[in-house]
Amino acid sequence: MRIGVFICHCGRNIAGVVDIKALVDRVSTLENVVYATNEMYLCSDPGQRKIQEVIKEFKLDRVVVAACSPKMHGATFARAIEEAGLNPYLIEIANIREQCSWVHQDLRKIATEKAFKLIKAAVAKVALAKPLEPVYVPLTRKVLIIGGGVAGIQAALDIANGGFEVYLVEKSPTIGGHMAQLDETFPTLDCSACILTPRMVEAARHPNIHLYTYAEVKQVEGVVGSYKVTIEQKPRYVDPEKCTGCGDCAEVCPVIVPNEFDQGLGGRKAIYIPFPQAVPAVYTIDLEHCLNTEKLIVCEQCYKACGPKAINYLMGPKEIEIEVGAIVLATGYDLWPIENLREYGGGEYPDVINGLEFERLLCSSGPTGGVVRRPSDGKIPKRVVFIQCAGSRDPKHGCAYCSKICCMYTAKHALLYKHAVPDGEAYVFFIDVRAAGKRYEEFVQRVMGTDGIKYLRGKVSKVFQRNDKLVVWGVDTLSGVAVEIEADMVVLALPIVPSQGTKELAQMLKAPTDEYGFLSEIHPKLRPVESSMMGIYLAGAVQAPKDIPDSVSQASAAASKVLSLFSNKQLALDPIKAEVDLEKCVGCGECAKVCPFGAITMKKRLDKKKRKYAEVNKALCQGCGCCMAACRKEAIQVEGFTLPQLRAQIYAILDAKPTKVEIKKKEGGNEDKTAIVKPR
Amino acid sequence: MRTKRRLLNLDKLTKPKGKVVFIPERCKECGLCIEYCPTQILEYSTEFNEKGYHYPIIKPGKEDECVGCGFCQEVCPDFAIYVELIEPKLQSNDAKE
Ligand SMILES: Cc1cc2nc3c(=O)[nH]c(=O)nc-3n(C[C@H](O)[C@H](O)[C@H](O)COP(=O)(O)OP(=O)(O)OC[C@H]3O[C@@H](n4cnc5c(N)ncnc54)[C@H](O)[C@@H]3O)c2cc1C
Numbered sequence: 151m152r153i154g155v156f157i158c159h160c161g162r163n164i165a166g167v168v169d170i171k172a173l174v175d176r177v178s179t180l181e182n183v184v185y186a187t188n189e190m191y192l193c194s195d196p197g198q199r200k201i202q203e204v205i206k207e208f209k210l211d212r213v214v215v216a217a218c219s220p221k222m223h224g225a226t227f228a229r230a231i232e233e234a235g236l237n238p239y240l241i242e243i244a245n246i247r248e249q250c251s252w253v254h255q256d257l258r259k260i261a262t263e264k265a266f267k268l269i270k271a272a273v274a275k276v277a278l279a280k281p282l283e284p285v286y287v288p289l290t291r292k293v294l295i296i297g298g299g300v301a302g303i304q305a306a307l308d309i310a311n312g313g314f315e316v317y318l319v320e321k322s323p324t325i326g327g328h329m330a331q332l333d334e335t336f337p338t339l340d341c342s343a344c345i346l347t348p349r350m351v352e353a354a355r356h357p358n359i360h361l362y363t364y365a366e367v368k369q370v371e372g373v374v375g376s377y378k379v380t381i382e383q384k385p386r387y388v389d390p391e392k393c394t395g396c397g398d399c400a401e402v403c404p405v406i407v408p409n410e411f412d413q414g415l416g417g418r419k420a421i422y423i424p425f426p427q428a429v430p431a432v433y434t435i436d437l438e439h440c441l442n443t444e445k446l447i448v449c450e451q452c453y454k455a456c457g458p459k460a461i462n463y464l465m466g467p468k469e470i471e472i473e474v475g476a477i478v479l480a481t482g483y484d485l486w487p488i489e490n491l492r493e494y495g496g497g498e499y500p501d502v503i504n505g506l507e508f509e510r511l512l513c514s515s516g517p518t519g520g521v522v523r524r525p526s527d528g529k530i531p532k533r534v535v536f537i538q539c540a541g542s543r544d545p546k547h548g549c550a551y552c553s554k555i556c557c558m559y560t561a562k563h564a565l566l567y568k569h570a571v572p573d574g575e576a577y578v579f580f581i582d583v584r585a586a587g588k589r590y591e592e593f594v595q596r597v598m599g600t601d602g603i604k605y606l607r608g609k610v611s612k613v614f615q616r617n618d619k620l621v622v623w624g625v626d627t628l629s630g631v632a633v634e635i636e637a638d639m640v641v642l643a644l645p646i647v648p649s650q651g652t653k654e655l656a657q658m659l660k661a662p663t664d665e666y667g668f669l670s671e672i673h674p675k676l677r678p679v680e681s682s683m684m685g686i687y688l689a690g691a692v693q694a695p696k697d698i699p700d701s702v703s704q705a706s707a708a709a710s711k712v713l714s715l716f717s718n719k720q721l722a723l724d725p726i727k728a729e730v731d732l733e734k735c736v737g738c739g740e741c742a743k744v745c746p747f748g749a750i751t752m753k754k755r756l757d758k759k760k761r762k763y764a765e766v767n768k769a770l771c772q773g774c775g776c777c778m779a780a781c782r783k784e785a786i787q788v789e790g791f792t793l794p795q796l797r798a799q800i801y802a803i804l805d806a807k808p809t810k811v812e813i814k815k816k817e818g819g820n821e822d823k824t825a826i827v828k829p830r
Numbered sequence: 831m832r833t834k835r836r837l838l839n840l841d842k843l844t845k846p847k848g849k850v851v852f853i854p855e856r857c858k859e860c861g862l863c864i865e866y867c868p869t870q871i872l873e874y875s876t877e878f879n880e881k882g883y884h885y886p887i888i889k890p891g892k893e894d895e896c897v898g899c900g901f902c903q904e905v906c907p908d909f910a911i912y913v914e915l916i917e918p919k920l921q922s923n924d925a926k927e
Contacts, residue, residue, distance in 0.1 A: 404845050404869075404897030408837060417837035441868045441899050449868075449899035451846055500835040517839040525835040 153273055154185040154210040156201055158192035158217035160247055167251035169262045173216075176266050180273050184208055193223045201227070202234035211236070212279060214272045216244040216265065221673075237281035239725070239790055244272040267803050274802035278795045284722040287769040289375045290475040291716045294319065296367055296655065299327020300346060300698055301690025301705040302480035303353045308709030310358035314716050317472055318353065319381055320363045321651070322410075324428035325350050327482050329698060331411065333512040333520075336562040336697075337593035343427060343515065350429040362470065363430060366651075370477070370658055373747075373770050374685025375721040379472050385465035387435035388421070392460035395423065395431035399452035399461065407439045409517070413507040415525055416517025421452045421461075425515065435461070475721070476685045476712050477659065479669055480705065481652045483691040486541050486549065486645040494540060494613040494642060500526040501620055502613060502640045505559055512566050522570045524639055527618070531574065531638030534567055535622045536560045537610050538580040540642035549645040551666065554695040556643035557584045561597040563641060568602055576603045577635055579610050579624055587697070606633065613640055646695035660747075661686050669693050679708040684723075687711050726773035726790045728766045734785035737762030741777035741786050750777060848898025848913045850888060856910035859883035863902035863911050871895050872902065886911060 155177045159165035170188045178186040185208045189197045192215060204210065213236065215227045220243040228238035246265040254261040291314050295302045298320030306316045318325070329335075330350075332342035354361050365383040372378050388399075400419040408414035411424035418424075420439040423431065441449040442463060453461045485504050489497030496502055501524045503511075514520035524531055538560050542553040557580065564576040583605075585594040598605050610624040619636045626633050648667040656663050661681040662670045669692050672682040679688050687708035690701040715721070728741075728749070741764050742750040749770035752762045764777075764786060777786045784793055801807055837843075850872075857879055863886050864872045871892040874884040886902075896913065903912040 401844070402846050404899055406837070406840070406843050406845065412839075414835070415837070416839040417843050419843070441901065448901045448904040451898065511838075517837070523838055525838065528836065528838060 151182045151212065151277060152184045152208065152210050153182045153212045153214060153276060154201075154204055154208060155180075155183055155187075155214045155216065155269060155273065156192055156204075157186070157188040157246075157269070158197070158215070159188060159190050160218060160251075161191065164217070164247050164251045164265075167255055167258055167261050168246060168265045169258065172262060173265055173269070177269050177273075180270060182212075182277055183273060185210065192217050193226055198226070198230040201230050205231060205234040205236060211240065212276045213241045214244060214269060214276055215241065216246045216269045216272070218247040219243075219245045219249075239282040240276065240279050242272040242276035242279065244268040271799040271802040274798040275795045278792070278798055279790070282725040282789055285725050285727060285768045286720045286722055287375045289716070289719065289721040290377075290473045291315075291719075292317065292472070292474045293476045293478060293712050293716075294367070294377070294379055294472065294474040295478040295480060295689075297321075297327070297480035297482055297649075297690070297692065298325030298353075298361075298363070299480060299482045299690060299701070300329040300349070301482065301692075301701040302327070302478070303349050304702045304705035305478045305480060305687075305689050305709045305712075306353050306359050307349065307356065308706050309712050310353075310356045312709070312713045312716075314358065314713070316356075316359045317379075317381070317474065318359055318361050319365050319367055320361075321366050322424070323364045323386070323432075323434045324424050324430070325353065325361070325363060326429065328506065330425065330427075331413070331506055331513075332509050333514075333516075334562070334566060336558045337587070337589045339562070339566075347427045347429070350427070354429045361430070364434065365470075367655065367658075368469070374715075374723075375475050375769060377474050377477060377685070379474060379477075381470040381472065383468040383470065385467055386432060387437065387461060387463055387465050388433045389460045389462055389465075390430060390432040392458045393432045394458055394460075395433065396457070397423070397433075398455045398457065399433055402451040402455045404449065404451065405439050405441060407436070412510045412517045413504070415507055415510050433460075435463075476687065476715055478687045478689055478705075478708050478712065479652075479655070479659075479661065479681070479692055480689040480708075481655060481692045482649045483646045483695065484649045486647050488642060488644060490547065491540055491642060491644070494537065494610065494640065495615070495620065496642065499613070499615055499620060499640075500524070501531070501638065502642065504642055504644050505556070505563065508563050508567075508641045512563070512570060520570065522567060522639075529638070530571060532571065533575045533635070533637045534577070534639045534641060535610075535620075535635055535637040536563060536576065536578045536641045536643065537622075538578065538643045539609075540644050542643070542645040543581065547645075549647070549666070551645075551695075552584065553643070553646040554584070555646065555697045557594070558587070558590055558697065560641075560643050561585075561594045564603045565597045565600060568600060572602075574602065577622075577637070578603070578605045579622075580605060580607060581609065587699070608633075646691065648692055652692055659683060659686055679704055679711060685715075723769070724773070726788060727768050727771040728773065728775075728777050728786050728788050730764050730766060731785045731787070732763055734783045735763045736783055736785070737764070738782070739764070740780040740782070744776045744780045745771075746774065746776060747772050846898050847894065847916045848896040848900075849916050850896050850902065851912050851914060852886060853910045854879045854885040855881070856908045857881075857883055857885035858908055858910075859885065860907060862905040862907070866901045866905045868899060868901060869895050869897055 174186050232238040250265050294317045295306050306318045310316045329346050335342050368382040369380040399421045403419035403421045405420035406417040409416050409418035421435045447463045510516040511522045541547045542549050585591045606626045608625040608627040612623045620640050622635045661683045669688050671678045672680045689705040689708040739752050747770050749767045753765050754760045773788050775788045872886045873889050875887045879885050898915045
């Protein structure tokens with residue numbers, strides 16, 4: 151065996167603490183090590199080339215790199231040795247930066263000793279390494295996108311234009327998400343619907359996009375490459391093939407209820423289309439409010455009014471089964487319920503509203519035709535107070551994070567309010583103004599300089615009603631005075647939270663979320679659109695609060711990840727997977743019980759005794775090692791991390807050797823193996 | 831939850847109008863029409879009909895609130911109540927046919 155050891159200085163990151171020269175000398179004496187050296191930056195091009203040259207010159211058959219975390223450059227070095235002709239699994243990384251020099255900066259001697267032990271352990275482990283080959287699994291080159299907001303639409307279009315089939319599943323009767331509800335968008339003030347609706351139509355008409363609205367994903371089985379997905383589509387009671395979207399049905403419907411799309415500020419009928427440009431332009435009967443029930447159908451005014459006879463009260467839910475190779479999650483956000491802010495009168499006073507409600511009041515296609523009116527009495531408010539960070543950046547309310555977009559949309563609201571009500575006054579309470587984005591700061595400065603808009607730095611303590619006014623008590627910390635403002639309307643910039651149902655969806659897909667319920671990316675800087683669950687990608691505000699440009703960029707990034715995954719006909723997976731030794735397996739089934747991924751099934755042997763044995767589905771196995779810990783016979787092992795390898799590593803660190811294995815017979819007959827480790 | 835709010839576009843939403851026609855002498859006071867009326871505009875009369883039953887009438891002040899859904903007509907076992915639509919658009923549609 152010929153092992154080479156390469157020790158990296160990482161500039162002064164490692165060399166500033168660890169005595170590299172002493173380390174090289176000691177490492178050279180280790181068993182099987184035929185060459186040891188050091189390099190300023192091993193990850194650099196010359197560093198990698200050095201490794202490759204040495205491999206060839208000294209005919210190395212295994213390599214240890216002592217450097218940073220394998221999460222950082224494990225793949226880089228594996229690729230480098232592969233190019234030099236070695237199997238990429240015949241390498242071990244000793245992490246002497248994060249796990250040594252960074253945490254022992256003042257303890258040079260001990261750090262050097264620890265670095266040596268970590269390298270020694272890596273040498274012992276790599277000596278037992280076997281060459282491994284990637285596991286190839288089938289790849290269905292179709293994608294499921296959940297959520298039809300601007301992020302989902304963008305990802306769908308990008309992937310569809312790349313030539314692959316897309317299933318786009320949207321919960322509500324139309325795609326478009328929150329962007330469809332917005333009036334004009336910061337910082338350019340272009341009309342939201344004008345830029346969004348053409349994209350919505352394009353998505354619906356695209357030959358590669360199968361659109362399922364009013365539908366949800368009910369079940370997902372399988373792993374990256376081949377997911378089996380069940381979609382459930384709720385009945386619209388209107389045949390989408392026949393409906394022309396003329397609206398004659400809604401005209402005659404006798405039921406008026408608040409329209410969710412208008413944030414409940416305006417009404418709609420029980421048979422409705424959320425907004426005129428909805429895609430698909432198909433009406434839906436909301437059975438919860440329709441006078442008819444599932445059992446009793448009497449009122450048939452819409453049925454009679456419908457020219458093309460599209461209405462069918464007997465429609466039922468539909469289940470659709472599809473197969474896809476990857477999933478993009480784009481389920482977006484919700485606003486934190488306003489009722490949580492009792493101190494600001496949230497939920498109590500009708501004229502204390504949230505930002506999306508204000509968007510609907512501003513919007514010319516909104517319930518008031520763009521005239522800002524109070525929900526209580528329909529009067530035009532002459533003084534409006536905007537409160538930023540109404541719940542965000544407030545750990546007491548459980549939203550310690552910054553919701554990121556509120557500074558910008560509040561500035562936009564103040565300006566658009568002034569456009570709508572030129573003689574009105576707008577007050578904005580803020581903690582800081584965060585306007586980091588292209589042309590954002592300029593926009594905020596413009597708003598702050600507008601007559602009739604006043605920015606007050608400070609928090610609001612209370613909002614209460616006095617006659618028909620809302621009294622806002624706050625403080626202006628710049629002048630140090632307490633302020634009281636009698637307002638006609640108060641707009642709260644509430645926290646952005648993950649949309650309802652995202653938690654359950656994440657659980658179903660085993661995609662991790664953070665403490666607030668936003669979906670987690672695998673690496674915050676280098677891999678921001680991938681879930682740690684391979685094959686699952688994130689787009690838009692479901693990962694963190696985001697504005698439209700960020701949502702769209704992330705969606706395109708997720709699409710490019712999917713396209714690169716689909717560039718191969720088969721999927722090559724890392725072979726770090728469980729492997730069963732059939733001679734040792736006794737078929738007890740413990741491994742199958744503990745496997746979190748359902749990757750192990752118990753099968754019957756073909757011999758006479760029909761004994762059972764464990765079989766691993768390599769596509770499902772994630773190499774976590776639970777089975778390995780549970781197996782009493784050491785019959786199941788994760789490749790690259792086998793028990794002999796882990797033991798060798800531990801013995802090397804402890805400077806110990808197993809001296810004896812005692813087998814005690816316990817009462818009751820269970821074998822109890824104890825390996826006794828003694829210092830050498 | 832969001833109480834005390836009024837829908838801001840009510841002036842743009844129209845409901846169909848119906849006219850309830852009663853045939854009191856047929857009524858046997860089963861109460862189904864009162865029970866099923868989704869707009870809850872019906873109540874018992876204080877008068878009796880010839881058979882000695884209280885028959886349905888429209889609650890005072892709710893005369894304009896019938897939406898013509900036809901539930902009362904459909905559930906009445908005695909053909910004692912029916913609805914005529916007086917919603918203008920529908921009438922003109924009917925005229926066309
Ligand atoms: C008041 C306000 C004003 C704003 N103004 C601006 C602005 O001027 N400029 C700007 O750049 N940004 C603005 N934004 C931000 C903008 O709304 C977001 O950046 C954008 O909507 C994010 O898009 P998305 O697709 O990620 O999420 P969403 O728009 O939330 O879309 C998510 C979609 O997924 C669907 N969905 C959810 N759960 C499921 C499920 N389980 N199954 C299927 N479908 C599901 C939803 O129905 C929805 O259609 C504003 C936000 C607010 C609150």
